[in-house]
Amino acid sequence: MLIKVEREEFLQIRDLIHEKAGLYFDERKRYFVEKRVAKRIQASASESFRNYYRTLKYGHNNEELLHLLELLTTNETYFYRHIPQLESFAEEALPLILEEKRQQNNYQLNIWSAACSSGEEPYTLAIFLRETIPDFERWKIDLLATDLDRNILAKARKAIYDKRSIKDVPPGVLKKYFRSLDDGRYQLTSPITSMVRFQRLNLIDRSGMRQHRGKDVIFCRNVLIYFDDHYRKQVVHSLYNSLNKNGFIFLGHSESVGRISAAFQLVKFKKSLTYQK
Numbered sequence: 001m002l003i004k005v006e007r008e009e010f011l012q013i014r015d016l017i018h019e020k021a022g023l024y025f026d027e028r029k030r031y032f033v034e035k036r037v038a039k040r041i042q043a044s045a046s047e048s049f050r051n052y053y054r055t056l057k058y059g060h061n062n063e064e065l066l067h068l069l070e071l072l073t074t075n076e077t078y079f080y081r082h083i084p085q086l087e088s089f090a091e092e093a094l095p096l097i098l099e100e101k102r103q104q105n106n107y108q109l110n111i112w113s114a115a116c117s118s119g120e121e122p123y124t125l126a127i128f129l130r131e132t133i134p135d136f137e138r139w140k141i142d143l144l145a146t147d148l149d150r151n152i153l154a155k156a157r158k159a160i161y162d163k164r165s166i167k168d169v170p171p172g173v174l175k176k177y178f179r180s181l182d183d184g185r186y187q188l189t190s191p192i193t194s195m196v197r198f199q200r201l202n203l204i205d206r207s208g209m210r211q212h213r214g215k216d217v218i219f220c221r222n223v224l225i226y227f228d229d230h231y232r233k234q235v236v237h238s239l240y241n242s243l244n245k246n247g248f249i250f251l252g253h254s255e256s257v258g259r260i261s262a263a264f265q266l267v268k269f270k271k272s273l274t275y276q277k
């Protein structure tokens with residue numbers, strides 16, 4: 001049975017998703033949203049839109065909402081995404097942070113990949129850290145990776161990737177840290193996987209965000225674009241509070257905090273722009 005979602009119903013769900021996850025879908029996305037809602041109405045045996053909406057709004061632990069969000073989020077990512085920015089991180093931001101810490105005899109480094117999707121971003125950061133910190137063994141590194149989507153986090157923990165994900169990985173790195181599997185895919189090995197801890201976190205959950213403090217660098221790339229200005233501001237504010245003084249935040253290529261927060265300093269590195277607290 002094909003369930004049809006009326007316009008009013010689309011608007012109700014759209015507003016609920018916005019309230020709970022910050023994601024905003026305008027009318028142009030109506031078909032995309034409706035198709036997924038119809039799918040979940042069937043899968044959850046809700047029978048009618050009204051029942052489904054009630055479950056979504058009042059259901060136990062937001063379980064059904066999470067299922068729906070998992071269908072609606074875009075998980076596009078790959079290793080070595082936007083290399084100039086990664087090089088700015090490794091060649092310019094990191095040495096500044098490490099030097100300041102060495103002077104304080106503090107060898108704890110805290111990095112956070114917020115909205116990490118299937119893990120390519122935090123694992124890439126782990127590779128850069130291992131490959132570029134000269135006294136790597138001396139450092140205690142906490143590399144936290146969070147995302148809203150439980151399925152994608154399960155995939156991240158498995159660390160098995162297809163050719164498309166690893167297309168930009170330099171051959172030497174591929175050889176050193178990946179194992180090729182019989183089915184043509186690649187599995188990342190433990191020197192890298194053991195550096196990353198994954199956790200579920202909704203970026204608009206203020207109390208959840210408050211648990212994460214003392215970060216030296218935050219990567220929050222290609223997720224703010226899905227939020228409206230209200231939640232973008234809120235998330236950037238939370239991330240600001242999570243950073244140490246002088247800490248850096250790296251955003252996606254087309255994202256900036258300029259319009260939404262004056263608290264950060266714009267830093268012009270040789271290969272990319274970033275923001276510092």
Ligand SMILES: C[S@@+](CC[C@H](N)C(=O)[O-])C[C@H]1O[C@@H](n2cnc3c(N)ncnc32)[C@H](O)[C@@H]1O
Nearest residue numbers: 021073076077115117148149202203221222223
């Ligand atoms: C396009 S991916 C970006 C992955 C990676 N940062 C990159 O740039 O390659 C966006 C990710 O944001 C996550 N996401 C969307 N809304 C979120 C929210 N409210 N809280 C946390 N993560 C969210 C999605 O599940 C998805 O995995």
